[in-house]
Amino acid sequence: MIQFQGVSKVYPNGVVALNEIDLSIEKGEFVFMVGPSGAGKTTFIKLVIRRELPNQGQIYIGRKNLARMKEREIPRFRRNIGVIFQDYKLLPNKTVFENVSFALEVIEASRREIMRQVPAVLELVGLKDKANVFPQELSGGEQQRVSLARSIVNRPLLLLADEPTGNLDPDTSWGIMDLLMEINKRGTTIVMATHNKSIVDRMRRRVIAMENGKITRDEQKGVYGLEG
Numbered sequence: 275m276i277q278f279q280g281v282s283k284v285y286p287n288g289v290v291a292l293n294e295i296d297l298s299i300e301k302g303e304f305v306f307m308v309g310p311s312g313a314g315k316t317t318f319i320k321l322v323i324r325r326e327l328p329n330q331g332q333i334y335i336g337r338k339n340l341a342r343m344k345e346r347e348i349p350r351f352r353r354n355i356g357v358i359f360q361d362y363k364l365l366p367n368k369t370v371f372e373n374v375s376f377a378l379e380v381i382e383a384s385r386r387e388i389m390r391q392v393p394a395v396l397e398l399v400g401l402k403d404k405a406n407v408f409p410q411e412l413s414g415g416e417q418q419r420v421s422l423a424r425s426i427v428n429r430p431l432l433l434l435a436d437e438p439t440g441n442l443d444p445d446t447s448w449g450i451m452d453l454l455m456e457i458n459k460r461g462t463t464i465v466m467a468t469h470n471k472s473i474v475d476r477m478r479r480r481v482i483a484m485e486n487g488k489i490t491r492d493e494q495k496g497v498y499g500l501e502g
């Protein structure tokens with residue numbers, strides 16, 4: 275699903291965010307990326323969705339070599355990838371329903387499809403009753419669940435979550451994790467960057483640890499580790 279071969283990313287200011295990364299993530303995996311602030315986790319995610327290009331090395335997502343992808347192919351490519359960031363980036367002037375349906379409208383889903391998928395996904399994240407309220411009327415955890423609903427409504431093959439439980443209390447965080455596990459069971463590959471030690475330690479999934487742009491550890495059924 276994701277393959278990095280000798281990938282380096284140097285930002286224009288000279289910061290080496292990723293340093294010759296080799297990595298393979300298979301379809302259906304649930305992977306945690308851990309490591310101190312600045313280790314390169316967000317940069318990794320940006321390269322996977324082709325928001326940034328590497329200075330060196332090859333990236334394959336599915337069978338696609340990202341360096342060979344044409345600009346006009348990018349929107350279609352991104353349709354198969356869901357992304358969640360810590361700041362929820364919800365549209366303030368749209369209701370919960372509209373925030374989620376927007377993700378389907380941009381890919382030109384039919385009205386019928388929207389009326390079927392949006393209520394189903396709001397039910398999954400436990401927000402069926404909040405469909406008509408605006409983001410500012412929701413708690414942080416509820417907003418994060420809307421963001422999650424929006425990123426999975428088009429049933430992506432791959433879900434990238436950058437610190438999705440940041441700023442959330444433990445119970446709410448576990449609610450988000452239950453949803454991610456459910457989505458993973460349904461076949462979506464998940465990569466989650468996080469500083470949440472208790473979640474990583476309890477889940478015992480694959481853990482890729484990064485530091486200074488390098489992979490320092492890659493373990494099946496891993497733990498967060500001593501750092502952070």
Ligand SMILES: Nc1ncnc2c1ncn2[C@@H]1O[C@H](COP(=O)(O)OP(=O)(O)OP(=O)(O)O)[C@@H](O)[C@H]1O
Nearest residue numbers: 285286287289291310311312313314315316317318
């Ligand atoms: N657009 C950018 N321009 C220049 N440098 C950047 C840019 N984005 C990130 N960096 C630098 O690249 C390095 C890796 O950053 P990145 O955001 O990937 O780390 P991270 O592991 O996600 O950190 P955090 O846990 O704090 O989110 C850092 O030194 C950061 O300052």
